Amino acid sequence: MRLYLCEKPSQAKDIAAVLGAKRRGDGCWLGTDVTVTWCIGHLLETAPPDAYDARYKRWVLADLPIIPDKWKMTVKPRTASQYKAVKRLLGEASELIIATDADREGEMIARELVEHCRYRGPIRRLWLSALDEASIRKALGALKPGAETFSLYHSALGRSRADWLIGMNMSRLFTLLGRQSGYQGVLPVGRVQTPTLRLVVDRDRSIADFVPVPFWAIDVDLLHNGTTFSAQWRAPADACDDQDRCLNQALAQQAAAAINSAASARVIKLKTERMREVAPLPFDLGTLQEVCSKKLGLGAQETLDIAQALYETYKVITYPRSDCGFL
The missing domain is CATH 3.40.50.140 (Rossmann fold)
Incomplete structure (x- = not known):
């Protein structure tokens, strides 16, 4: 048989x-x-x-x-x-x-x-x-x-055993050390969940510690041969932070006054670059979930459930649980 x-x-x-x-x-x-x-x-x-x-x-x-x-x-x-x-x-x-x-x-x-x-x-x-x-x-x-x-x-099998070794040993270790410090709950540790939690905690801390700093920018509308385009004033490097934002208010106000009084602008440097954009790949699961969240307001699990139904029940798409866009 x-x-x-x-x-x-x-x-x-x-x-x-x-x-x-x-x-x-x-x-x-x-x-x-x-x-x-x-x-x-x-x-x-x-x-x-x-x-x-x-x-x-x-x-x-x-x-x-x-x-x-x-x-x-x-x-x-x-x-x-x-x-x-x-x-x-x-x-x-x-x-x-x-x-x-x-x-x-x-x-x-x-x-x-x-x-x-x-x-x-x-x-x-x-x-x-x-x-x-x-x-x-x-x-x-x-x-x-x-x-x-x-x-x-x-x-x-390697992935499965790594999960077991890390989860079983590290969860016990951190829980027992936590008890020595007075914490009575279980502290689970996982190969995936713990690094992911660290990313979330680091991001929350950076948001909590963020100190807003004012900066000044000048956008100018210019006209050339009947075509209007937008240009941005660039401050000297010693007046900017690491993201090229001007932190010197007096300098920005001085530049704005000079620009307002000027009748014309001169091109100092022109760079032309030819770009080639290829057609996008088919959806992988992660990208599909991201797009459905932005455009349709669907959660990640909801998108997966719909994709799985389209695969299993309606036979209109291929296997959806893939991170490869070339399939």
């Missing part, structure tokens, strides 16, 4: 329809010598510290750092029934087609199940970024060898 392993139920349903697997089974779609099953995101998660040693249930400074010799995975309780279905099907499969999302996280979702369930049969990869029928048929006709995308699994 050839088994197709998808990332989401909706994805599995679309692929199963093209393969002719229309009979519903236990956590799968069944066809003639073909079965399509699905995950619900990650069915497995990295085991907590106390899975390696019961003493880690208590947070003690002397136990840090916690670095597993051999990493363990546990089944997520919320999706345990689907895990059982996938494990059973992997045991029955003669060939596995990984059909999860075409990115490193999709690769990891499938490969961690392959490792945990000890599937040792042949593996091929369905590389798919759109769920309309034509795209699915084209991808099915161009299956990749499983080894071709295996390095994506290592990339995602």
